Amino acid sequence: MSSHVATRSGDVPRYSANERVTHWIVAITFLLLAASGLAFFHPAFWFLTNLLGGGVWARILHPFIGVVMFVFFALMAMRYWKENVIQSYDREWKKRLSDVINNRDHNLPEIDKYNFGQKQLFWVMIVTMALLLVSGVMLWRPYFADAFAIPLIRIAAVVHAASAFILIVGIVVHIYAGIFWVRGSLRAMTRGTVSTAWARHHHPLWFRRITGGR
């Protein structure tokens, strides 16, 4: 990242085109998986199989789309894990949660590229994605399920549903925060940049780090 780009245009680069394409592939595959998964879970959601061409196609495609989501998420995880390691200032930030909720941001300690909530959700994504992959493979007929005993497959079904539930709740929070709560974040994942004011206000350590302290 060139610091000159940031200061000259007033925009601060946050995600490259490559990173954004990866993120939106994960987001689209996630929505298709959540919709078809809910349809398999309860008949009230069966109509959602239409998104994938009906019940039979949804059943065939769901696991393949799951692998695509896992692979692209793994690329994101490898890229972002270091920036999501929880630091001492994050623990301080967490202690002032009432200031976060009441928008008293001036009372908060300075943080780097991600806040404590984002970091926590990042690790929840890692664990649930891994559980979804392993349990999903165990449930995958006709290719892999035959290799596992029936009680194991039943445990896998519970693990699959429970981790999907946790991930869906987490992503609802992620979408709410990215679009409504922290205004000005969405353009980071659409245009690739944030405003200088946004960067300075929400992520001062990150802003100083990438602009060389200016």
Ligand code: HEM
């Ligand atoms: C479908 C709608 C979605 C929207 C509107 C959305 C929005 C956003 C936005 C605005 C950011 C930038 C936040 C920032 O830089 O501070 C972001 C980052 C990110 N998103 Fe999404 N997202 C969506 C779906 C997903 C899904 C389904 C996943 C994974 C399962 C995901 C994983 C991530 C990750 C890992 C980051 C990097 C930030 C971090 O490590 O916390 N997103 N998203």
